[in-house]
Amino acid sequence: MTVHVDFCGEIHPVGTDEPLVIGRDGALTIDDNPYLHRRFLEVSRHGGITWLTNVGTRLSATIADGDGLMNAWLAPGAQLPVVFPRALVWFTAGPTTYEFEIVQDEPAYVPTVAEPTAAGETTIGRVAFTTDQRLLMVALAEDVLRRGNRGSGTVLSSADAATRLGWTLTKFNRKLDNVCDKLTKTGVRGLYGDSSKIASNRRARLVEYAVAARLVTRDDLELLDARPVSRED
Incomplete structure (x- = not known):
């Protein structure tokens, strides 16, 4: 071997x-x-x-x-x-x-396939995400997804990701809480912790998990590229 x-x-x-x-x-x-x-x-x-x-x-x-x-x-x-x-x-x-x-050199496995639902959500396993929740994960992981090869990438700050999406920071943080809470309830670790470290650590952990579990892929970058920028409270 x-x-x-x-x-x-x-x-x-x-x-x-x-x-x-x-x-x-x-x-x-x-x-x-x-x-x-x-x-x-x-x-x-x-x-x-x-x-x-x-x-x-x-x-x-x-x-x-x-x-x-x-x-x-x-x-x-x-x-x-x-x-x-x-x-x-x-x-x-x-x-x-x-x-x-x-x-x-080991045998290959069958990939997971995401199934769209009638409500406009994406279900991966038992977890369903709204369009805004997927956009949030794609925005945070954008640099990691765009680089296209093994190496290093930067996870955006909450403020920069909110600007990228055309959202207020309040809206971004609320939806980040929702995504982290949803994944934590399914057993994903590392999305909550000490309050002094949570802001940066959970964004990085969310990006690692989302990319590893194929919650977001390079194909999802078109969600950002095609999206009109708008400001919301």
């Missing part, structure tokens, strides 16, 4: 002798971002299984299979077996969200 990590087109093989360390000072040096751990994630192979381990102390990562059927939140100290032919990993350090891919 061969395993490698793809970051921005750079291929890093994962052997069985030692883990591939990802971070500010790892074998795969992501960035000189001071918010990023020197050693954050490790990709290793043992017992015939590929593993992703969070060896950091503060940051978490989101991992999903290539088709968005499964995603998990990898907290500090946690370890997860990677059993998919393609696994995508996202994490956020400061204002920047990063993405890389773990590739191995």
Whole structure:
């Protein structure tokens, strides 16, 4: 079995002798971002299984299979077996969200298909989102979706995302609360927490989850491009 990590087109093989360390000072040096751990994630192979381990102390990562059927939140100290032919990993350090891919020769899975409803909502699994809720997620994830390759992107601030949508900040925050509450009730973690960190952390976590679970894709960018800008209270 061969395993490698793809970051921005750079291929890093994962052997069985030692883990591939990802971070500010790892074998795969992501960035000189001071918010990023020197050693954050490790990709290793043992017992015939590929593993992703969070060896950091503060940051978490989101991992999903290539088709968005499964995603998990990898907290500090946690370890997860990677059993998919393609696994995508996202994490956020400061204002920047990063993405890389773990590739191995395993069987493929069937992708999830979103089903439109008569009420103009989109249902993915058991979660239904209104058009405004989808627009909010697309606006926050726009830079991550537009870059088109594995690498880094920026999650907009609430004020910038509200401006992008032509909404007031009050309306944006209300709808952000609604989306986070809806996902939290389905078991998604990391969208609520300490009040001093919630504003930035939940936007980043929402983007990671929305992209990983295919709640929004590059095709949804047309919702922003075709939308007339209007101001609402």
